[in-house]
Amino acid sequence: MKFINYLQSIAGVGIFPLISLLIFFLFFVILGIWALRVKKEHILELERIPFDGRESEQSNHPVKH
């Protein structure tokens, strides 16, 4: 009933770590590129979601004081 028996029966199980490393790496490259290039208006829209408009927040990002 050891787990090892189930896992050893998977053919070519060794490829999994490589695939995951690749996924890991590519994911962050793409995410990084996206985060740098995404439009400012979209970001502004997203960060305003908690404020439903009824409250008058001193919004205007970035805040200057």
Added chain:
Amino acid sequence: MESEKFSYDNRIVKMFAYATMLWALVGMLAGLWIALEMVFPRLNGGISVITFGRLRPLHTNAVIFAFVGNGIFMGVYYSLQRLCKARMFSDTLSKIHFWGWQLIIVSAALTLPFGITSGKEYAELEWPIDIAIAIIWVIFGWNMFGTIIKRRERHLYVAIWFYIATFVTVAMLHIVNSFEIPVSFLKSYSWYAGVQDALVQWWYGHNAVAFFLTTPYLGLMYYFIPKASGRPVYSYRLSIIHFWALIFLYIWAGPHHLLYTALPDWAQSLGVVFSIMLIAPSWGGMINGLLTLRGAWDKVREDATLKFMVVAVTAYGMATFEGPMLSLKNVNAISHFTDWTIAHVHVGALGWNGFLTFGILYYLIPRMFRTELYSKKLANWHFWIGTLGIVFYVVPMYWAGFMQSNMWRKFTPEGQLQYQFITTVEHIRPLYFLRSLGGFFYLIGAFIMTYNLIKTARAGSFLANEEAEAPALVKLQKPHEGEHWHRWIERRPVQLMLLSLGVVIIGGAIEIIPTFLVESNVPTIASVKPYTPLELQGRDIYIREGCYNCHSQMIRPLRHETARYGEYSKAGEFVYDHPFQWGSKRTGPDLARIGGKYPDSWHYNHMLEPTSMSEHSIMPNYPWLLDNDLDTTLTAAKIRAMIILGVPYPKGYDKQANADLKKQSLEIAAHLKKDKIETAPSREIIALIAYLQRVGKDIHTSTDTTTHK
């Protein structure tokens, strides 16, 4: 676009808020009690249910799952509705969730003090409760996804991502770690053994910190700090990277709890690397939270909510700086098994979780009751006494940890260990007293808050259903031209969940599977044999009494440890340990080589009154072990369970087990009699002595152990 009218359910938020306030007091009281027991060990009065080993799991469970758990649900139920512009999916599910969760907490309180425990830290609850947790958790997820799906806001705000990741990962962790084979209604054995059990357990334990104490609270931070300060989050871009990096990295870091242990080296290194990387997203999140307040610091001075939140986020920053440091092997060699760890987790629990929960409570209660806070002055008092409490708690613990560790490793010029273990305990006992003082201050603060908020609620009128309106969400016909995948995922909760799940499964699998897979990871030792029935029963008493809360069974390959305790622990020694009992703290000495170190009579006297054998011991008395008869009705069932788990008892051994058990107990009773101790062989102490005399002996004498069989 036509506006739809609907209302937010504040009642469920109020219920969770009250629950978190109540369990905070209960959990902290339990904490204070056990802290005092460490200073005054006779405090348990010989009563089993209020002894440290039984109550420490109650304290941790109450604080994590009752106080923080209800705090999470309070914040999620409030913010999710508003972020989705929709009422919770089903009021009935909300109620089932609430009452189900409270029932789980109550059943924990009714089992743990009675020694009904699975013996795995932070996952002590027995299997029927484990199943209940899984069901209630799924109901929470169902309710959450129902709400998200019927939302009126197209994009999912980053807080919701954290909630989704929390839901899916906690479900996975809980299920994988709780694989156990029931022996009876309230007794089970972990599916995994030894090294593998340790790895799964700390993968769970570490990620319970990550996905129960951190990600949901980060979600709450991303909602409540902007709300309380009236400013959007400092950098939304950063929050996106924060989210993905955090969930990607956290899941790998578990092995840093097992450095220098018998865990394979590669797994330890993997844990270290990911732990170091974790500082980036953690600090990204902290900086994002704090910078949200830039230009609003004048408000922080005025507003209790913001004050608590600033300290909370700062504590998060400190704890997440310390975490990666502690995972460096050279630092960990000093910190591990000492009170340093206790200090570290309390920076997180008291500072980050506690203060953020308090901040949210001060924000929510006046709003839901449509009134002002009863007393700002009291809130300030709470803030200062709470902060003082944290300082008084953690500083003595850092000191104690560092001092004790240095004493442990000190050699005389002749090459002998300079201090006996008990001497190091004597030195830190005053610090234990200071720590309880810190805990006391913190608890007083919580009482002040409770009073303040009850007064606030009494003065106001509760708004059970908060009216709101928002246009319905129209389905987009087709995606924007050239739309980016991330924008797409922001609108799709189910896909987001699946992607998060994929991310954590990959991390978890790579960490865990190879240890199961590669046989060379756990080299077998031919002389290591299964426990005899009496030893197995004794081991279950060891688990029941929570001995692992104060004693490790893991000698690291460090000079001072092998000099003090004996040969370092090998992975192959634990192959029949369901569950493993390596422990994580040495309030008392390591027990990995306790077998054969003292005569049976020493253990007998020591359990009756530890100070009779070791004058300055702070171990409580265990008189009930000498009076209670061992329950042998389950012996056969326990052997059968072990056989299913792959422990090589001979076929049909379950029927013979109790006869062997009796034989061995007669032997031990005879040993005791030689030392002028008269005791019935049926007592629990006999089984415990059998177990303790066996621990760690197999690698030395293969013949000795087989004679027991």
